[in-house]
Every structure is written in C-alpha cells, then in structure tokens.
Amino acid sequence: MILGAGGAGLCAALHAADRSPHLSVTVVVKGLLGRAGCTRMVQGGYNAVLASPDSLDAHLLDTVAGGGWINDQELVWSLVTHAPGRLLELEARYGCFFDRHPDGRIHQKPFAGQTHDRTVHKGDLTGIEIMNRLTEQVWIRPSLRALEEHRAVELLSDGAGRVGGALVLDIRRGTFTAVRSRATLLAMGGGPTMYRVIACSADKAADGIALALRAGAPVKDMEMVQFHPTGLVVPNSLMTGALLEEGLRGAGGRLLNGKGERFMSRYDPERMERSTRDLVARACFTEVQEGLGSPHGGVWIDVSHLGAKLVETNFRGMVKRCRDFGRDLAREPVEVGPTAHFMMGGVVIDPSCRTAVEGLFAAGEDAGGVHGANRLGGNGVADSTVFGGIAGDVMAEWVMGRALPRLSTHAVEAAEARILEPLGRAEGGEGLYALQQRLRDVMWEQVGLVRQASGLMAALREIEDIGQRAPRAAVPGGTAYNLAWQDWLNLQNQVAAAWLIARSALERQESRGSHFRRDHANTGAELYSIHVVGGDSAGLRIWKEPTRLTRLAPEAARQPTCVEVGD
Amino acid sequence: MLTRRMGSAEAWRDTKVGMWAWLLQRVAAVGLVAVIAAHLKNPFARPVQAALLALVLFHGLLGVRAILLDFGLPVRWHRLLFLLALLVGVVAFAAFWRWRWY
Amino acid sequence: MVLRVFRWSPGSRERLQKYWVKARHGMTVLDALVELQRNSDATLAFRYACRVGMCGSCAMVVNGRERWACRTLLSNLARGPVTVRPLYQFPLIRDLVVDMAPMKNKMLEMKAVFVPGRRAMAGDEFAQIGSRSRERRAIDAAIECIGCGMCVSACTMVGHDPRFPGPAALTRVFTLQRDSRDGAHAGRSLAVLAEDVLTRCHGQANCTAVCPMEISPTDSILALRRRAVLRLLGIGPR
Numbered sequence: 001m002i003l004g005a006g007g008a009g010l011c012a013a014l015h016a017a018d019r020s021p022h023l024s025v026t027v028v029v030k031g032l033l034g035r036a037g038c039t040r041m042v043q044g045g046y047n048a049v050l051a052s053p054d055s056l057d058a059h060l061l062d063t064v065a066g067g068g069w070i071n072d073q074e075l076v077w078s079l080v081t082h083a084p085g086r087l088l089e090l091e092a093r094y095g096c097f098f099d100r101h102p103d104g105r106i107h108q109k110p111f112a113g114q115t116h117d118r119t120v121h122k123g124d125l126t127g128i129e130i131m132n133r134l135t136e137q138v139w140i141r142p143s144l145r146a147l148e149e150h151r152a153v154e155l156l157s158d159g160a161g162r163v164g165g166a167l168v169l170d171i172r173r174g175t176f177t178a179v180r181s182r183a184t185l186l187a188m189g190g191g192p193t194m195y196r197v198i199a200c201s202a203d204k205a206a207d208g209i210a211l212a213l214r215a216g217a218p219v220k221d222m223e224m225v226q227f228h229p230t231g232l233v234v235p236n237s238l239m240t241g242a243l244l245e246e247g248l249r250g251a252g253g254r255l256l257n258g259k260g261e262r263f264m265s266r267y268d269p270e271r272m273e274r275s276t277r278d279l280v281a282r283a284c285f286t287e288v289q290e291g292l293g294s295p296h297g298g299v300w301i302d303v304s305h306l307g308a309k310l311v312e313t314n315f316r317g318m319v320k321r322c323r324d325f326g327r328d329l330a331r332e333p334v335e336v337g338p339t340a341h342f343m344m345g346g347v348v349i350d351p352s353c354r355t356a357v358e359g360l361f362a363a364g365e366d367a368g369g370v371h372g373a374n375r376l377g378g379n380g381v382a383d384s385t386v387f388g389g390i391a392g393d394v395m396a397e398w399v400m401g402r403a404l405p406r407l408s409t410h411a412v413e414a415a416e417a418r419i420l421e422p423l424g425r426a427e428g429g430e431g432l433y434a435l436q437q438r439l440r441d442v443m444w445e446q447v448g449l450v451r452q453a454s455g456l457m458a459a460l461r462e463i464e465d466i467g468q469r470a471p472r473a474a475v476p477g478g479t480a481y482n483l484a485w486q487d488w489l490n491l492q493n494q495v496a497a498a499w500l501i502a503r504s505a506l507e508r509q510e511s512r513g514s515h516f517r518r519d520h521a522n523t524g525a526e527l528y529s530i531h532v533v534g535g536d537s538a539g540l541r542i543w544k545e546p547t548r549l550t551r552l553a554p555e556a557a558r559q560p561t562c563v564e565v566g567d
Numbered sequence: 568m569l570t571r572r573m574g575s576a577e578a579w580r581d582t583k584v585g586m587w588a589w590l591l592q593r594v595a596a597v598g599l600v601a602v603i604a605a606h607l608k609n610p611f612a613r614p615v616q617a618a619l620l621a622l623v624l625f626h627g628l629l630g631v632r633a634i635l636l637d638f639g640l641p642v643r644w645h646r647l648l649f650l651l652a653l654l655v656g657v658v659a660f661a662a663f664w665r666w667r668w669y
Numbered sequence: 670m671v672l673r674v675f676r677w678s679p680g681s682r683e684r685l686q687k688y689w690v691k692a693r694h695g696m697t698v699l700d701a702l703v704e705l706q707r708n709s710d711a712t713l714a715f716r717y718a719c720r721v722g723m724c725g726s727c728a729m730v731v732n733g734r735e736r737w738a739c740r741t742l743l744s745n746l747a748r749g750p751v752t753v754r755p756l757y758q759f760p761l762i763r764d765l766v767v768d769m770a771p772m773k774n775k776m777l778e779m780k781a782v783f784v785p786g787r788r789a790m791a792g793d794e795f796a797q798i799g800s801r802s803r804e805r806r807a808i809d810a811a812i813e814c815i816g817c818g819m820c821v822s823a824c825t826m827v828g829h830d831p832r833f834p835g836p837a838a839l840t841r842v843f844t845l846q847r848d849s850r851d852g853a854h855a856g857r858s859l860a861v862l863a864e865d866v867l868t869r870c871h872g873q874a875n876c877t878a879v880c881p882m883e884i885s886p887t888d889s890i891l892a893l894r895r896r897a898v899l900r901l902l903g904i905g906p907r
Contacts, residue, residue: 172763
C-alpha cells in the first residue's frame with residue numbers, strides 16, 4: 001500500500017508493479033490521482049549528473065555542503081547515483097519531455113548553490129510534465145489500484161509492533177476501510193502548511209509525519225524548514241505565498257522596504273539582493289517585523305528598471321501570475337514576502353527507505369536526512385522520484401513470502417470512533433479555523449525564520465494548548481465530502497508536526513542552514529541531527545544523533561553553511 | 568451529470584465566437600432549403616432573390632473559413648476569419664445587388 | 670456581493686443557493702468559496718489542492734464560462750451576482766465536486782498513454798530530439814495540460830455524443846502521434862479513425878477558448894484529421 005501520490009508515491013507504485021506484476025498495489029491519495037501534492041508544482045527542475053565535467057562527487061559535495069553537513073551522506077549518495085538513471089527512465093519508459101539543446105542533448109541550467117549546470121527542466125513547468133506522464137503509466141497498469149480522494153487516518157499495527165495496514169477514509173462518501181498490507185509506504189509529502197504563508201500545495205498537512213510519529217517511527221531534523229524569500233503577497237487571497245521565481249533577483253531585481261530603501265544594504269552590502277536565499281528571506285522578515293514593511297506586510301520587488309520587454313520575455317510565467325492579480329511585474333514593484341516552502345526533516349530512513357518500524361517505509365518529503373539543514377533547488381523532485389522508485393523495488397521484494405497481517409478490529413473501531421467524534425457535536429468554544437489561524441500565527445511569529453528560546457517555549461505552550469482544544473472543536477455537517485471534517489483531521493496532524501518543529505528548534509542551540517536562532521547566531525562545530533520518537537505510552541523521546549561522515553568531511557576551511565537555492 | 572440545457576439562458580450566457588460561426592452557417596443552410604424552394608416556385612420574386620444571395624454568401628464563406636482551418640490555418644485566427652467572412656459577405660452582397668443584370 | 674452557488678447532494682434536488690460575501694480587493698472565486706465554507710456554510714463542498722493554478726482541481730463554471738477558481742478574481746467578473754456551477758458533462762459527486770473519471774476513461778479508450786518504442790525500450794540513452802525541431806515545437810504547444818476538464822465541459826459535441834472522446838484525450842493523442850519515441854502509433858491511428866472520434870469535432874473552438882494553459886485542442890484535432898486523411902490517401906505518416 002502506498003500512501004500519497006506525488007512523485008514518490010507514483011514512482012513507487014510503478015516500480016512495485018514492474019518488479020512483480022502479480023502484486024496488488026493500492027495507492028491512496030487525498031485528492032485526484034496525479035493532481036495532489038507538490039511534485040506537480042515544481043517549476044525549476046531535476047538535478048542529475050549527465051555529462052562531464054560534472055561528476056557524482058560534485059553533486060554529493062554540493063548537496064552536503066548546502067545541507068550544512070548534517071545530511072545522511074549514504075542517502076545523498078543514493079540520490080546522486082540514482083538520479084541520472086531515474087531521469088532516463090522518466091524519459092524513455094514514461095515519455096517525459098525535457099528541454100533540449102538544438103542538437104538534441106538535454107539542456108541543463110545552472111541553479112544556485114551548484115558548481116555545474118545540472119538542473120534538467122521542461123520550461124518552467126517541469127512538475128506538470130513529470131506528474132502527467134507518471135499518472136498515465138499508473139492508469140494503464142492493471143495491478144495498480146488508485147483510491148482517489150481517500151486518506152489514511154491511522155496506521156494499524158498487527159499486534160507485534162509491525163505496521164500491517166491503515167485505516168482509510170473515503171472523503172467522498174465518508175466511509176472507512178481498514179486496508180491490510182504487507183508493506184506500507186509513507187509518501188504524503190510533508191508540507192509546512194502550519195505556517196501563515198505557504199508556497200506548497202494547500203492540501204498537504206504533514207499527514208505522513210503525524211502518522212509515523214503515532215506509529216512509533218523516529219523522525220529527524222524537524223526544525224529544518226525552508227523559507228523562500230519571494231512569495232507573492234495577495235491580501236485576502238489563498239494565492240499569497242505562491243512563488244515568484246528566484247531568477248528575478250538574479251537578473252538584478254531590487255528589494256525595497258515600505259520606505260523605499262534597498263534594505264539589503266544593511267544585511268549584505270556586498271551581494272545585496274543576490275545574497276543567499278535564507279539570508280534574504282530573513283532580512284525581509286526582519287524588515288516587516290520592525291515595521292518597515294509594505295502596506296500588506298511584505299516588501300517590494302522591483303524589476304521595472306530592467307526594461308519591460310526583457311522582463312516580459314524572460315519571466316513570462318511570473319508576469320502572467322502577477323497580471324492575473326492586477327499587478328504589472330514588468331512596470332511596477334510587486335509586493336512579496338517570505339513563504340514556507342519545504343520540510344527537510346522527516347521520518348528516519350535507511351538507503352532502502354525502511355523506517356525503524358517493520359512494514360513501514362518512507363520516501364520523498366516525508367523522509368528526512370537527504371537534504372540536511374537546507375535543500376538545493378532541483379534536489380526535491382530528484383529526491384521524490386529516486387527514493388520513490390527505490391521504495392517500490394524494495395517493497396516488492398520485501399513482501400515476498402510474507403503473510404498478510406491480521407489487524408485487531410478493536411483498534412480499527414477505536415480509531416473510527418475517535419475520528420467520528422466531532423461530527424454533530426454542539427458548537428461552542430473556539431472554532432476549528434480560529435484554532436488553525438492561531439497555530440499558523442504562532443508558527444510564523446515564533447518558529448519561523450528567526451527563532452529564540454523564549455519564543456520557542458511560548459510557542460510550545462501555545463501549540464500544546466491548541467493541540468488540547470483541536471480534537472474538541474465541533475464539526476458541522478455529515479461525513480460525505482465535508483471539508484471542515486477534513487480540516488479537523490488536517491489540523492491535528494499540523495499540530496503534531498508543529499510541535500516537533502518547535503521542540504527540535506529549541507533543542508538545536510545554534511544556527512545552521514535554514515534554522516536561525518537569534519540567541520545562538522553562530523554555527524557550532526558539532527554535527528548532529530535531532531531525533532524524536534513518539535509512541536503509545538512512554539511519551540516522546542528526544543536525542544541528538546551525531547552525523548556520520550561516511551563519505552565526506554568538512555574541510556579545514558569551512559564550507560559555507562548557507563547556499564543560494566532555486567525551487 | 569449536468570449538461571448544458573440549450574433551453575436555458577444559463578447555457579447561452581457565454582457563447583463564444585466559434586460557436587456563433589458554426590451556428591450561423593447551420594442556420595443559413597436550413598434557411599437555404601426553404602428559400603430555394605420558394606425560388607423554384609417563382610424565380611423573379613425580389614425578396615426571395617435577396618434572401619437566396621445572402622444565405623448562399625454566408626453559408627459559402629463560412630464554409631471557406633472552415634476549410635481554411637481544416638487545411639491548417641492556425642485556430643487562433645478563427646475569430647478574424649469569422650469577421651472576414653461576414654465582411655466579405657456584406658460587401659459581396661452589396662456589389663451583386665447593385666450589379667443585377669436584369 | 671451575491672454568490673449563487675450550485676448545491677446538490679445525493680437524494681436532494683439541484684438548486685442555486687444565494688450567499689452574501691464581503692468582496693475584498695484581491696479575492697478570487699476560490700477565496701470566496703473558502704470564506705463561505707469556513708464562516709457561513711460548513712457543508713459547502715468543492716475541490717481544490719494547489720490553489721495557485723497548477724493542479725487543475727478547482728475548475729468550475731463561473732458566470733457561464735469554465736474557469737479556474739483559484740486564478741479568477743471576483744473583480745474581473747461582470748457586475749452583478751456571480752453564479753458558480755460545477756463542470757458540465759461530468760457525474761456530480763456533491764455541490765461543485767464532479768467525478769473526473771470519464772475523462773481518464775476516454776484517454777484510455779483512445780490509448781492516450783505513452784508506450785515506449787523499440788529504441789526507447791532499450792533505455793540506455795536519451796533520445797536526441799532537438800528543442801527547435803518541428804516535432805518538439807508541435808508537441809510543446811499542446812503538452813502542458815493540467816487535466817482540469819474545462820475543455821470537456823465547454824465542448825458542445827461531448828454533450829451531444831457520449832462516444833466522442835473530447836478535446837483533452839485527443840490532444841494527448843496528438844502529442845503521442847507526433848512523438849517519435851512512442852511505439853504505439855498504429856493502434857492509436859485506428860482508434861481515432863473510429864466513427865465517433867475525429868469526425869465529431871465541429872471546430873467551434875469552445876475548448877480552445879476556455880483552456881487556462883492556452884493550449885488549442887482544436888488545432889490538435891484538426892492536425893490529427895489531416896494526418897488521418899493523408900494516411901487514407903497512402904501518402905502520410907502512419
């Protein structure tokens with residue numbers, strides 16, 4: 001069983017089906033097959049080493065240096081060695097198109113933080129191409145069954161500590177099915193939707209992280225949440241947070257605060273707007289916090305001095321995106337602000353995608369360790385397709401000769417009762433969406449781009465309070481296609497992940513990659529990851545796990561811990 | 568399943584140019600059948616002659632538009648072609664009517 | 670402002686329900702629906718995912734025209750009440766939510782799925798097709814489909830003839846027939862020569878008018894028709 005149907009979920013399904021066609025594989029997806037999740041939203045592209053002078057070692061080094069040296073280097077090595085093959089597979093077996101040179105070679109563009117031109121793309125809509133082609137292939141394989149608009153609400157144990165399936169809710173009808181499975185993959189794509197401003201798909205809710213935590217699988221690096229500096233600010237609209245490409249700054253775009261000052265001169269006078277992404281994002285955030293923001297709580301990006309024609313030809317998609325909202329990017333400044341983009345942290349896995357819990361696997365954004373403290377642009381979709389494929393292969397082998405587990409009906413009934421509880425409950429107390437807004441506000445203010453111990457502790461108290469109230473919120477309406485009920489489920493997963501982020505951020509008393517502590521602004525010498533494991537009775541356990549430098553060690557001259565990244 | 572119920576105003580609310588072009592050609596075809604019948608009865612009735620000429624022109628020119636698109640003219644020109652067909656139709660009608668030989 | 674929203678659930682009658690929403694600057698149709706659902710009527714059902722115009726989940730008929738709710742500003746619509754209905758030609762699930770499966774089924778009927786050809790099957794090297802080649806340019810113009818179903822809803826022929834595969838499936842067939850890496854051209858050619866396929870398009874270009882990705886399914890269908898004619902005459906590509 002595969003939970004989630006982004007790049008990781010679909011690659012896993014295809015690999016499992018092609019490895020042994022007589023297996024029955026079920027894909028459970030919250031939305032429509034191929035349309036949910038963030039792989040679809042990838043603009044930039046796919047990092048893969050295809051030709052010299054680029055090399056696998058260079059890709060490894062770039063990724064590890066970008067990740068602040070706390071990546072799991074074996075996972076990174078898997079990523080860089082499998083990426084070229086997976087890319088070829090996407091093209092030759094599934095029929096993806098990528099942009100090419102006139103002579104037919106695949107075009108690779110430079111992406112920040114990388115030493116070579118490595119990023120394969122299809123215009124600025126690479127994700128749509130990849131997801132469309134994967135979806136078609138899933139359709140035609142008879143052994144693959146997709147449960148669209150279904151979501152896993154609980155992982156079910158077989159009574160011997162193994163995951164033996166999941167309780168699945170049909171969103172359309174509001175009915176439950178307990179699905180037994182010999183192997184279960186978490187590929188639900190993380191998703192920092194517990195922040196006020198987000199760039200990722202709005203249907204995500206860190207479901208996979210919350211399920212893994214409840215099932216007792218350890219997670220790591222949860223404090224590492226990447227923020228992108230230039231998300232569109234559209235007051236009153238969900239569109240807020242949608243990315244404006246980083247190339248705008250690269251091309252010479254200027255960032256201005258509410259008073260019209262090029263404020264980057266106070267943060268990085270040398271590189272100005274071309275400074276690294278986390279630094280720019282933090283600078284924008286600080287300006288707004290100090291009351292120097294634009295009218296709607298952002299800053300201005302101005303590219304009009306480059307000439308309207310140049311902007312319109314080079315950034316067509318961005319111009320269209322702005323124009324739909326009445327803003328002329330080519331001729332006037334546009335309001336932008338930092339936006340929560342990607343969770344580097346996730347479930348601890350080994351290079352074959354196994355988690356610490358038998359029967360449970362994880363891949364893609366749900367898994368942690370590949371990107372360390374910061375992700376390079378173009379490594380995201382590579383991660384999901386590479387590890388999705390690995391998980392599919394491994395799971396297909398792993399289930400051989402294993403019996404279908406038995407599930408306890410008692411656990412199923414208990415989970416159903418818990419989930420059905422809020423329906424029809426008398427209204428009163430704080431509403432669901434008020435609680436969600438509280439969560440998003442506190443995460444943004446205290447656990448966002450700039451953190452410190454006092455704020456994190458206050459945030460933890462707030463999150464715990466919201467966590468207490470959320471299950472008690474009332475949900476009007478019935479079970480069938482009830483958005484409020486779905487959001488009630490989402491909120492609890494978001495609270496669980498939010499707590500992990502805040503708690504891990506408190507634990508890491510240094511600044512590294514995307515994690516910045518005002519009270520510990522320096523990067524320490526020690527390399528470690530923060531692990532958290534949940535469980536039934538013993539409560540949560542948090543510990544520091546030293547990073548194993550299995551392939552590379554930071555050189556004496558320190559590598560920069562922050563790099564500029566694309567999307 | 569919802570279908571556009573052509574009896575309702577809602578279905579016609581956002582009728583696009585391409586559909587008008589198609590409809591106009593079909594309506595002209597149906598009109599032609601009636602007008603030709605009338606024309607056979609009495610070829611010298613002036614209003615029937617005018618109607619015949621107008622309908623032949625519109626139906627024919629809209630047909631030429633469809634043929635041009637079929638042969639590979641980019642579809643993004645189809646509105647322009649529709650306008651052209653109408654214009655040419657009106658001009659040709661005026662010219663013919665003025666030039667009548669009898 | 671007034672929003673008239675289509676409501677239906679199994680066992681009840683179709684109706685348009687009237688709501689008041691305070692229209693604020695920058696608000697889209699999707700924002701208005703979300704606000705209604707959160708603050709006035711929690712039972713209202715609609716579908717959305719990415720909310721920035723990439724997933725094609727929130728297609729609906731707004732004021733008589735197929736649009737993506739997340740990218741349609743209320744202020745860009747004509748004055749007066751805004752009418753929101755689900756897409757036409759798809760089975761209803763609830764309120765504005767429709768079942769997109771028929772579109773997928775039509776694609777499968779038309780074999781609109783990539784099948785690796787012999788060279789691609791060897792799989793040891795990338796195909797060498799230049800970005801400025803005619804093949805790639807023809808395909809690029811038609812490939813960025815987000816599967817929203819607006820073209821199918823806008824097509825009058827889909828409503829008229831249930832066997833007509835519709836613009837989305839035929840556009841995908843076109844990109845595959847132009848794709849030299851694909852190995853199933855012959856079978857697909859036969860599929861599109863069936864009675865209710867290519868001949869059923871009347872070239873009204875309603876699909877092209879509503880496509881949010883600026884694809885022209887009409888062009889694709891006409892191109893397929895030309896290929897079919899040439900093939901029947903024995904002078905064209907298979």
